[in-house]
């Protein structure tokens with residue numbers, strides 16, 4: 001094939017991101033109804049009713065381009081975070097910010113440091129620019145090895161990703177270690193703190209990353225409306241950076257990368273603190289229930305600061321659950337074939353998962369659930 005000779009080698013060897021299968025697709029495959037997806041860390045309560053109303057109201061305006069500056073949302077968020085509006089960069093999901101960072105900072109010969117297992121998009125955006133991903137294994141407790149990451153920084157390092165709380169483990173790092181780590185980085189390295197799950201974090205010493213943005217040029221905090229705000233389908237996230245970095249990212253983005261409905265829904269969602277609080281409460285109860293019940297089944301579960309749990313279900317459980325109409329995220333792609341990442345669902349969804357696991361175990365005590 002002639003194309004093979006002209007496609008960039010670093011693109012040829014990219015492994016595409018594996019999204020979770022939609023529940024409707026599994027329904028079709030199995031010829032059943034009511035499959036549920038506990039695999040993509042979406043908000044099980046759905047979007048805020050206020051966001052839905054705002055989308056309806058704005059639907060008749062979609063023949064207009066969006067406001068390319070995202071001014072209304074920019075102003076509102078800047079107030080809320082007590083930063084200058086120009087420090088915010090919006091994207092088509094926080095994923096686009098990852099890509100913009102790679103585009104602005106990385107090329108062949110450059111290195112980006114991040115932990116592994118961590119968010120699956122990091123290697124994709126780094127390799128997508130022909131740069132080198134330098135991964136640092138999590139500790140035995142599946143927490144970031146921050147001293148190890150610090151030691152992995154060389155004079156070729158341009159970018160460090162720190163996912164806190166970490167996906168797919170749900171573990172987090174506290175303020176003291178975070179502060180020491182960021183302070184240890186040379187000023188020629190950009191640190192991107194990916195806080196997609198910050199709203200679910202319950203540890204009291206959670207790092208104040210925004211304070212670091214004020215203090216250290218080359219620091220960016222990434223947040224998203226996909227998780228607690230329940231707007232994953234609209235694709236909107238943002239980065240909060242020092243002015244200089246923010247301006248470079250602005251130059252690299254497409255002019256209309258955030259769509260009209262996404263901005264409107266995000267504004268309405270920000271105003272609905274009650275929905276966010278309900279989501280947090282429902283998640284905390286779900287975490288508690290699932291942790292207790294999974295442990296009861298003899299399955300190891302890690303403490304989580306997010307809206308999902310890491311569980312050592314044993315290999316093959318993911319496929320067995322699929323046949324029962326339950327989608328969880330297998331982690332063999334992360335070198336953890338024994339583990340699954342389970343998104344906390346609605347109470348009835350969590351109960352269905354536990355009942356199904358129990359039934360599989362009873363039907364086949366030997367291999368029904370290969371408990372380690």
Ligand SMILES: *Cc1c(COP(=O)(O)O)cnc(C)c1O
Pocket residue numbers: 041092093094095096119163167194196223224225226232235236237
């Ligand atoms: C979900 C997620 C994101 C971004 O999601 P978008 O939908 O692109 O905003 C970023 N980082 C992590 C770790 C995530 O889990």
